[in-house]
Amino acid sequence: MTERIFNFSAGPAVLPLPVLEEAQRDLVELPGVGMSIMEISHRSKTFDEIIGQAESGLRELLNLPDNYHVLFLQGGASLQFSMIPMNFLPKESSADYIVTGSWGKKAVKEAKKTGAVNIAATMADGNFTRVPSQDELKLDPHAAYVHLTSNETIEGVEWKQEPEVGDVPLVSDASSDILSRPLPVEKYALIYAGAQKNMGPSGVTLVIVRDDLLARIPEGLHTMLDYRTHVEAKSLYNTP
Ligand SMILES: Cc1ncc(COP(=O)(O)O)c(C=O)c1O
Incomplete structure (x- = not known):
């Protein structure tokens, strides 16, 4: 094999060689x-064990309290820009967005298609060099x-600690810093991240959602866009 190249750019990232080798082996045959x-x-027992292990490993690493659900979804972090307002932004309400870079701007663009958005702060004036x-x-x-x-991948602006938001649910796009440091999960109502930068290969999106939030979801959403579908089906409503 040619010498392995370490890709530090902000996209799909390097996976450890033993992980790739195990995946390569399992692509031909899962042992036994x-x-x-x-x-x-x-729907098989083998798959159940694999997804169960992925969830329990994450729960351990993040020290996740029991009142948080772990979902493995598709559509990337980008689909979460839409799912979050569809599930949690009622017509009569508005959501606060703190914009510290390019991905936050994209999240705002999608949220505005569902409801009212209040830009609680934007650091665009200073060219996105710090958090407010x-x-x-x-x-x-x-x-x-x-x-x-939590980390604006393109501009390199990272929150060192969470802002005080009182009782309002705090939602974080943690795509490019999840698992890079201890996270006080209990300060968040929902955390989402595409897997490809910090956790694994592309194609899966992690959503961690606090249980009490599910009661806020309106009836009538498309089944695949409703977080309750994926909580109830333990991320296996459709073929992952
Ligand atoms: C902070 C952040 N949010 C969202 C995305 C979009 O993620 P995806 O490609 O999984 O939709 C990215 C990167 O690609 C990102 O760095």
Whole structure:
């Protein structure tokens, strides 16, 4: 094999060689199963064990309290830009967005298609070089939620600690810093991240959602866009 190249750019990232080798082996045959990971049913006991291990490993690493659900979804972090407002931004309410870079702007663009958005702060003026201080935030105490991007991948702007948002649910796009440091999960109502930068290969999106939030979801959403579908089906409503 040619020498392995370390790709530090902000996209799909390097996976450890032993992980790739195990995946390569399992692509041909899962040990003792007689079939590859690509061929077995997602309703099989083997698959159940694999997804169960992924969830328990994450729960341990993040020290996740029991009142948080772990979902493995598709559509990338980008689909979460839409699912979050569809599920949690009622027509009569508005959501606070703190914009510290390009991904936050994209999240705002999608949220506006569902409902009202209050830009609680945008650091665009300073060309996105820092997060706002607490007293720069124009938070609405009645907001449906506050959305931030924990690390703006393109501009390199990272929150070192969470802003104070009172009882308003805090939502974080943690795509490019999840698992890079200890996270006080209990400060968040929902955390989402595409897997490809910090956790694994592309194609899967992690959503961690606090249980009490599910009661806010309106009836009538398309089944695949409703978080309750994926909580109830343990991320196996459709073929992953
Ligand atoms: C912070 C952040 N949010 C969202 C995205 C979009 O993620 P995806 O490609 O999984 O939709 C990215 C990167 O691609 C990102 O860095």
